[in-house]
Amino acid sequence: MNDQAITGLQLDNVEIFKGTVRLLGMDAIIAPGQILTLMGPSGSGKSTLINAIAGFLPSSFSCTGTIRLNGQNITTLPPESRRVGVLFQDPLLFPHFSVLQNILFALPAGGTMHERCDKALTLLHEISMDEFADADPDTLSGGQKARVALARVIASTPNALLLDEPFSKLDADLRDSMRQLVCEEVARRKIPTLLVTHDKDDASATDGPVLTL
Amino acid sequence: MKAKTSRLAIIPALVLALLILPIGAATLSLLGTAFDWKFGWWAHSLEPFETSLGAFQTVLNVPGFWTSVGLSFWIGLFTALISLTIVMLFIATFLSSRGFFWVWVLMKPVLAVPHAAAAFGLLFLIAPSGFLIRLVSPELSGFLRPPDWLIVNDPAGLSLALGLILKEIPFLFFVTMAALPQTDFRRPRIAANMGYGQIWSWFISVFPGVYLQIRLPVFAVIAFATSTIDVALILGPVTPPTLSVRILQWMNDPDLSMRTTAAAGAIIQVGVTLLAVLTWWAAEYVVMHLGRMMALRGWRFKRDKILRLLSVGLLGASVLIVSVGTALLALWSVAGVWRFPEALPQVWTLKSWSDQATNLWETGWRATIIGLGAATLSLALVLASLENEYRNNKRATRLAWWTIYIPLLVPQIALVGGLSVLFIRFSIDGTLWAVILVHMIFTYPYIYLTLSDPWNAFDTRYLAVARSLGKSVNRAFWSIRLPILLRPVLAAFALGFAVSIAQYLPTLLIGAGRQPTLTTEAIALASGGNRRVIGTYALVQTLLPLIVFALANLVPKLLWSNRRGLQVRSVE
Incomplete structure (x- = not known):
């Protein structure tokens, strides 16, 4: 079936059901570096779609169709083998790790501890957080936490990125800079990205295609 | 998703064996003894089934019954x-x-x-x-x-x-x-x-x-x-x-x-x-x-x-x-x-202390070993139960709650008394392991009941993040959930330890008098009325769980002293 490897994230006739009720269906190809925005009201199943792609579909839901990432069928893979990064509404930094440790945890295994720290610090530098490397995540501001969460997911070198309303809990002025940062990272690292949101401003900031449920 | 049979799948069976098997065994052994059943392995006898109400008549005729x-x-x-x-x-x-x-x-x-x-x-x-x-x-x-x-x-x-x-x-x-x-x-x-x-x-x-x-x-x-x-x-x-x-x-x-x-x-x-x-x-x-x-x-x-x-x-x-x-x-x-x-x-x-030092040390040490053993094994079993519930996306049902409470609802004299008859029958009474095992019947429920609320209140999106970062479900358990929940885990452990230290009847009957602890010694002294000696035993008996509680409180505080997100915030 996999006659030619399509790069990017491919949702092939994916449908989400709650019990027997169909919540949504989606057929799309997201190219590397592209952000596809999915707009819809709460309860429309857009977060569930993110869970399905990441591999966390709750048992009360079901999903049909095929999810491919760079040509590989990942529909039945366990979450840790999918290489799909997720940014949630909340930054969810691990409270028992320092900022640097959060990044180190995300970096793929391998390399000496020294090399790993260098890599992690470089990532923190890119988001201007290197001076907070040893900080307790709980002491950071909301915007700082959001940036560290972005650096953390980037550190894990995902092949696709899923954004579940990641800007909705930020202050209005922070939201713009965070959107910009995400767009830059996605474009620079050529990551296919799916953004679900109910905020029209999110959609217009990405200059990618927009689907409305 | 691939249905991988996990080793955790055995846990519910183990828990049932720990909580329900003793009830069944004790019931059988009590009924057998009380009605004086003579059959099969029970009385080493091949006589046909016989039953007698004699024991009940005796009991009812005891003065002041x-x-x-x-x-x-x-x-x-x-x-x-x-x-x-x-x-x-x-x-x-x-x-x-x-x-x-x-x-x-x-x-x-x-x-x-x-x-x-x-x-x-x-x-x-x-x-x-x-x-x-x-x-x-x-x-x-x-x-x-x-x-x-x-x-x-x-x-x-x-x-x-x-x-x-x-x-x-x-x-x-x-x-x-x-x-x-x-x-x-x-x-x-x-x-x-x-x-x-x-x-x-x-x-x-x-x-x-x-x-x-x-x-x-x-x-x-x-x-x-x-x-x-x-x-x-x-x-x-x-x-x-x-x-x-x-x-x-x-x-x-x-x-x-x-x-x-x-x-x-x-x-x-x-x-x-x-x-x-x-x-x-x-x-x-x-x-x-x-x-x-x-x-x-x-x-x-x-x-x-x-x-x-x-x-x-x-x-x-x-x-x-x-x-x-x-x-x-x-x-x-x-x-x-x-x-x-x-x-x-x-x-x-300090005469009472120096007189009792050897025996205090011996019984205190044994109580500690039993307490640590029962609390550690129960905690491991509770963690496995809770993790199994999470992975299978199940919560304890109403029936499961009753099961967990059963050891706390059945009078100990019947449960432990019935078990001891069996343990004696198979000559496994009097060992440290038997005492630890029977203590676990009581430490498991307390640890489960203490830990299940904070465990289930944990934001499982942390685990989702860890797994989407490429970590296995086991790694997410050990590196993320357990350390973040260290405080409630240790608190539940301390309670389990305290429950074990306080156990009198299981220690006495299952230990067959050969595993004396602070508790059995202190109560044996009760009738003698020597307050000075009782004071030493009862005090050490109080201090042991208090020390473990204090440690359970202190360790996460020190370990996470620079992690504000893990500190206790006073209740509103």
Whole structure:
């Protein structure tokens, strides 16, 4: 079936059901570096779609169709083998790790501890957080936490990125800079990205295609 | 997703084996002994099945038998009623106030004090030759020798009930606190705005929901109080004693034919406990209907100030009694000459400590090993159970809750007594492992019940993040969930340790007297009445769980001292 490897994230006739009720269906190809925005009201199943792609579909839901990432069928893979990064509404930094440790945890295994720290610090530098490397995540501001969460997911070198309303809990002025940062990272690292949101401003900031449920 | 059979899948079966198998085995062994079944492996006999009611006839003809039954029944209900009332009135009064966090902090150590130690402390406080009467003698009372009053070991069992209430108050307090977050605190305010009194507002708007959640623990209190042994041996009536004490006497009787009498007694004990619970159940309906009637008639009960003061006073008194009692244990352990009316010893000495040092060390060390063993194994099993529930996306069902509570609802004398007959039959009694295993029947439920709420309250999106970062489900457990939940995990461990340290009957019967611990030694000393020696054992028995509680509190604090997200924030 996999006659030619399509790069990017491919949702092939994916449908989400709650019990027997169909919540949504989606057929799309997201190219590397592209952000596809999915707009819809709460309860429309857009977060569930993110869970399905990441591999966390709750048992009360079901999903049909095929999810491919760079040509590989990942529909039945366990979450840790999918290489799909997720940014949630909340930054969810691990409270028992320092900022640097959060990044180190995300970096793929391998390399000496020294090399790993260098890599992690470089990532923190890119988001201007290197001076907070040893900080307790709980002491950071909301915007700082959001940036560290972005650096953390980037550190894990995902092949696709899923954004579940990641800007909705930020202050209005922070939201713009965070959107910009995400767009830059996605474009620079050529990551296919799916953004679900109910905020029209999110959609217009990405200059990618927009689907409305 | 691929259905990978996990090694965790065996956990529910293991837990069932731990909780249910002993019940079945004990039932069989009690019935077999009591009815004198002669068949198969049971009696090494190939005779046809025979059964006899002789043991029950013996039991019913024992002088004062019905008095013992009546004592157990009323002490169970009285203890539950008084402790529940005090805790409920207190929470209704105090919940909205700022000092509540401190009450929490003060109550925690009381929960860790073993029943026996609390009972000894009470004994040293209120006995005719105890601290209270010494304080007023001879100046106020005129007593030059202890009055001839039956304050403790009173025939009605009031001092026994008081000793139990002291320990059931903190238990019900923490159980209720765990149930509270699920209630909406705006409800009593709405009622109060309509002119209802503070306590009554709470009772009509919050209590019914909270009570549903603490009902099983309340039943456990009734079951415990109807069948307690250790506290009854210290404070309980003597002629006749409560039913469970009598059963233990029959079990220990050198005349082996008394074993069948004991087994019949244990079956009757189950009946008495069941009857007490059913009586309570019936009373629930009466209270519910009366409460609803009064609420619908619009009775305001506005003037509840006295009741509010009383609830704070009584709860405070219970904490104070346990604290002073523990201090008295320490005082007696270093007392030399201490003649009656004197409030403090005339001569201070470490003689009791040096005399008992070897045995204290040996029994204390054994109690610690058993406690650590039972708590560690139970904790591992609880963590595996909870992780298994999470991975299969299941929560404990109603049936599962009852299963977890069963060891706390069945009188210990019946459960452990029945088990000991089996252990003796297969000659596995008297070993350390057997004692640890039987302790686990009681530590598992407490650890599970303490840990399941914080465990399930954990934001599992942390685990989702870890896995989408490429970590396995096991790695997410060890690196993320366990460290973040270290505080509640260690707190549950400490409670399990305290439960094990306090166990008297399992240690005595399953250990077959060959595994003495602080608890069995202290209670063996009770009848001798040497307060100096009792003081040393009961004090160490109190200190061990307190030390583990303190460590469980301290370790996460030190480990996560620079992690604000993991510090306790005082309750709003």
